[in-house]
Amino acid sequence: MADVPTLELRNVSKSFGSVQALVDVDFDVHDGEVMALVGDNGAGKSTLIKSIAGIHPFDSGEVLFEGSRVNIHGPKEAARLGIEVVYQDLALCDNLDVVQNMYLGREAHDLFQRMREAEMEKRTAETLKSLSVTTIRSVRQTVATLSGGQRQSVAVARAVMWNSRLVILDEPTAALGVAQTHQVLELVKRLAEQGLAVIIISHNLTDVFEVADRISVLRLGRNVGVYDRKASTQESIISAITVGAPIKAAAIAGNGETRL
Amino acid sequence: MSDGAPSEVEEAAERGGLSAAARAYLERLKAGDVGSLPVIVALIAITAFFSYKSTVFFTAINFDNLIVQTAGTAIIAIGVVFVLLLGEIDLSIGYVSGVGGVIVAELQQAGTNHNFGGLGAIVIALIAGLMIGAAQGSFVALIAVPSFVVTLAGLLIWQGAILKALGTEGVIGIQNNFINNVANYFLSEEAGWILAGVVVLAYVLGAVGSYVSRRRAGLDTGDLTLTVLKGVSIAVIAFGVVAICNHSRGVPFAGVLVVALVGFWSYVARRTTFGRHVYAVGGNAEAARRAGINVARIRIFVFMISSMMAVLGGIVLAARLNSVDLTAGSGTILLDAIAAAVIGGTSLYGGRGYVRAALLGALVIKTIENGLDLIGQSDWVKDVTTGVILLLAVTLDTVSRRRLARSGR
Numbered sequence: 001m002a003d004v005p006t007l008e009l010r011n012v013s014k015s016f017g018s019v020q021a022l023v024d025v026d027f028d029v030h031d032g033e034v035m036a037l038v039g040d041n042g043a044g045k046s047t048l049i050k051s052i053a054g055i056h057p058f059d060s061g062e063v064l065f066e067g068s069r070v071n072i073h074g075p076k077e078a079a080r081l082g083i084e085v086v087y088q089d090l091a092l093c094d095n096l097d098v099v100q101n102m103y104l105g106r107e108a109h110d111l112f113q114r115m116r117e118a119e120m121e122k123r124t125a126e127t128l129k130s131l132s133v134t135t136i137r138s139v140r141q142t143v144a145t146l147s148g149g150q151r152q153s154v155a156v157a158r159a160v161m162w163n164s165r166l167v168i169l170d171e172p173t174a175a176l177g178v179a180q181t182h183q184v185l186e187l188v189k190r191l192a193e194q195g196l197a198v199i200i201i202s203h204n205l206t207d208v209f210e211v212a213d214r215i216s217v218l219r220l221g222r223n224v225g226v227y228d229r230k231a232s233t234q235e236s237i238i239s240a241i242t243v244g245a246p247i248k249a250a251a252i253a254g255n256g257e258t259r260l
Numbered sequence: 261m262s263d264g265a266p267s268e269v270e271e272a273a274e275r276g277g278l279s280a281a282a283r284a285y286l287e288r289l290k291a292g293d294v295g296s297l298p299v300i301v302a303l304i305a306i307t308a309f310f311s312y313k314s315t316v317f318f319t320a321i322n323f324d325n326l327i328v329q330t331a332g333t334a335i336i337a338i339g340v341v342f343v344l345l346l347g348e349i350d351l352s353i354g355y356v357s358g359v360g361g362v363i364v365a366e367l368q369q370a371g372t373n374h375n376f377g378g379l380g381a382i383v384i385a386l387i388a389g390l391m392i393g394a395a396q397g398s399f400v401a402l403i404a405v406p407s408f409v410v411t412l413a414g415l416l417i418w419q420g421a422i423l424k425a426l427g428t429e430g431v432i433g434i435q436n437n438f439i440n441n442v443a444n445y446f447l448s449e450e451a452g453w454i455l456a457g458v459v460v461l462a463y464v465l466g467a468v469g470s471y472v473s474r475r476r477a478g479l480d481t482g483d484l485t486l487t488v489l490k491g492v493s494i495a496v497i498a499f500g501v502v503a504i505c506n507h508s509r510g511v512p513f514a515g516v517l518v519v520a521l522v523g524f525w526s527y528v529a530r531r532t533t534f535g536r537h538v539y540a541v542g543g544n545a546e547a548a549r550r551a552g553i554n555v556a557r558i559r560i561f562v563f564m565i566s567s568m569m570a571v572l573g574g575i576v577l578a579a580r581l582n583s584v585d586l587t588a589g590s591g592t593i594l595l596d597a598i599a600a601a602v603i604g605g606t607s608l609y610g611g612r613g614y615v616r617a618a619l620l621g622a623l624v625i626k627t628i629e630n631g632l633d634l635i636g637q638s639d640w641v642k643d644v645t646t647g648v649i650l651l652l653a654v655t656l657d658t659v660s661r662r663r664l665a666r667s668g669r
Contacts, residue, residue: 075550075552091546091550093540094543096536096611104547113534125479141287
C-alpha cells in the first residue's frame, strides 16, 4: 500500500438545510486497495460519494487527491482527476451497443464530428479483455440484450477506460444472481490488482468481506471506524453499523487509528 | 471480438453470409429493433398487388408521378424520425410546412417590394423553419413543457399565421421557375445515369472505407458476401429507377432531393457524434446527461431539424401545385408524415429507428394512395388501408419492445 492515499478526506462536512448529512468525516483510500463504505440507510454513504464525484461539493473540510489539496466543483472536475463513479442504475443506454455505451459522451471523432468507429471498437474489446470480461459475445450487441452482470461489467469497464485513478461502485451487486455477483466481485478485485483505488458501497456484508481490504463504517453522518477486513468479523461490522461501536475493540484497524 | 469464446454470430459468419445476416437480424429483433425488413416486404407486396390489379400502375409515367407525390411527405417525415428518436412528438409539422410554402410564395411574388430570387426565398423560409423549431424546442428542452402540448399549440398558431398571411385572397400563385422546378424539373437521361453511378460509387467508397479502417484496426471485417449483395441491390435499384424514369420524363429532381436528404441525414444520425447523442437521449436521457451530453441542446437542435425539414417539404408540396392556398399544411400532411416515419420502422418509444424509414414509410403510404386511385377506389378505402397499416406497424413496434421488457432486461 502506497504511503500517500489516492484520496483522503479530512474533517469533511455537508448539510442540506438543517439536515447534517456528514459531520467531520475522515476517509482515505489507497492505490490497489478496495475500500468498502458501509452503513445503514441515511448514514451518509451516498452523500459522501456524490460529494467526491463533484455533484454537491463538501461544505467544509479538506479533500486531498494524491497528496495535494483539490476542490471538486463538478463531475467534469472529478473526471479530470480520474475519479469515476458507477451508479446503482448504471446509466447505460439500452438501445446502444457496448462500444457506443463505453464511449458515450466521449466519442472518438475527427474534425467534422465523424466518429472513428474502428478505433472505438478496438479499444472497447481491449479494455474488456484486460478486465477478463469474456461473457460478452459481441461488443456490437445492444446493451438491452445483456444480462445484469454483463451490464454491470460494461458500466465498470466504461469507468476504468479513461485513465481513471479511483473508481467508486455504488451497490454493484444489488439485484444480481449468485453467479453474476461472483463475476462482478472478481471484476472489482481485478480493478485493484491493476493498481486502481476502489471504493465499493454495499449492504451485503458477505460481498464486502469477499472483496474489501478495509471497511469504513458510517453512522448518522459520522465515522464509526475503519476496520481491517482480515481482523474483523461480520458481527463486529453489523454492530458498528447499528449501534455505532464494535463488540470487540481488537477489531479496530491495524494501523492503530481509532475514529469515534 | 478478441476474447476466447467465439460468438454465435461469428460462427454463423464462418458458415456463410446469409445465415449470418439472418442471425444478426434476429439479434437486433431481440433488442427491440424491428429494422427495415417488414416495410420492404410490405412495399414489394403492395407494388405486386397494384401491378396485378391495374395496367397503369407499373408504367413509367405513373412511376414519375409516384416519386413526386412521395417527395413532400418523405422530406417532412425525415424530421419526424429525429423527433421520434428522442421519444418526443411534433404535431406542428403540417402547418409549419404550410408556413414554408406561404413564405416562398409571398417572397417570390411580383409587384411586391421584396426582390428575392427563388433561392433567396427558399433560404429565408428554411431559416424561418429553424427559428420556429428553436422556439418550440426551447419550451420542450428548457422549461420541460411536454412536446405534445407545445407542438399542439404550434399547430394552432401556425394555422392561424397562414390564415392571416393569405388574407382575403386566400391564394398566391408561384411564378418563379426556380421554386416550381423543385417539384417539376426532370433530369435528362444522361444526368440520370450519371447520378445512379454516383449513388453506387458513394456506397462502394463507403464500404471500402469502412473495410480498410476495420482491417487497419485489426478488427473482424465482417462478411463480404452481404456487403456485395447490398451493393448489388443498391445498383439494381438505382439504375432500375433511372431506366424506368427515362422512359417517361426522366428522373424527377424532387426524387433526387429526397435521396440526397436521406443520405445526408442518415450520415448525421449514424456517423456523427450529434447523431449518436440523439439516440442516447432517446434511449436514456439521464444516462446521456451523466455522460456529459448537453441534453437540452440536443433536444432544441432536433426540433430545429424537424421544423426545417417540414418547411422544405412544404416548399416541395407548394411547388408541385405552383401555388399555396388556405389549405396549405392542412389535411393529411401531418398524419401522413408521422405515419410514414412509424410505418418505416421508427419506434414511438425513442432511441430506435433509421432515417431511411421516412422514405420507406412515405413510399408505402403514397403507393397505396396512388394505387387505390388508379383502381378507382374512393377516399374511405385509402384512409382505412393506411390506418390498418399504421396500426400494424405500431403493434409490431410495441410487441417487440414488450418482449424485451418481459425478458427482464
